[in-house]
Amino acid sequence: MDLGLSGCGAFVAGASSGLGKACAAALLEAGAHVAICSRTQERVDQAAQDLRSRIPGARVLPLACDVTDEAQIIAALNTAVRQFGGLHILITNSGGPPTGDLGDFDASQWEDALRLNLMSTINLCRHAVPHMKKTAARDGWGRIIMISSLSAKQPIPKLYLSNVSRAGVQGFAKSLSEELGPRAITVNTVLPGYTRTDRLRHLSDALSARSGEAVADIEAGWAKDSALKRIGREEEFAAAVAFLASRPAGFITGVALPIDGGAIKSLL
Ligand SMILES: NC(=O)c1ccc[n+]([C@@H]2O[C@H](COP(=O)([O-])OP(=O)(O)OC[C@H]3O[C@@H](n4cnc5c(N)ncnc54)[C@H](OP(=O)(O)O)[C@@H]3O)[C@@H](O)[C@H]2O)c1
Structure with missing residues (x-):
């Protein structure tokens, strides 16, 4: 299937390793131009080098950006949009918070976790959406995909910090899908299992x-x-994300897609 991504502009956050990097690889393989970010230039440069060596002709732009810092988000998005001439795809992602019970975290640790997994998602979207609206007005499409966790649907014991922030991401994604639908920008979340x-x-x-x-x-x-x-493989996760990012996925929005090997037990 042609994903229709050749030459489009994408930004993948938290992509020096793991699920973010695998998603960047899948988009590059489909011909997208992809900005990847993580907290340190060295790690993101290494990831870009690896992607270029694996994917001939890959146009990958490595950017240092801590997604808990709004000013860094704005700067990184501006650089990507300048380089690619627009922004069609945003994938939000970062690291995961620590495990523990109620008594294990003070207020500042709660705030750190919400900043890492909820506010980073909101701020990436707040600052990407104006660019994406312009690109969608020109080209007729846009895709936002938020990497979350199966804990959004099935809270995991001892993972308070993740369980709470992923629920917030879900509410945000559903609200944003309503607002951006008329602009042909879809908004979905993906929920990895192990x-x-x-x-x-x-x-x-x-x-x-x-x-x-x-x-x-x-x-x-x-x-x-x-x-x-x-356990799942990174490339299985990334293949599903690449489909959601694709042109043929234009009628799927507001969805929370588990990619978890059937770990979530609810009917819906
Ligand atoms: N893998 C799983 O089984 C699984 C299951 C459920 C949920 N998840 C969730 O999926 C997300 C990704 O997981 P993963 O397994 O791919 O983790 P990972 O291998 O640790 O990758 C996390 C990526 O995010 C980057 N990152 C971390 N904090 C950042 C920040 N503040 N700003 C920018 N980049 C940041 C890291 O790069 P630097 O260190 O270079 O900054 C790294 O590239 C996490 O939220 C995790 O909780 C994963």
């Missing part, structure tokens, strides 16, 4: 070192409640 990224590999290695349990058994424990009984 997916083998660097972050998850570090987590399973650390757990294995601490408990002596084999990494494969730790992963099997994470996978046991899913229908497919396995």
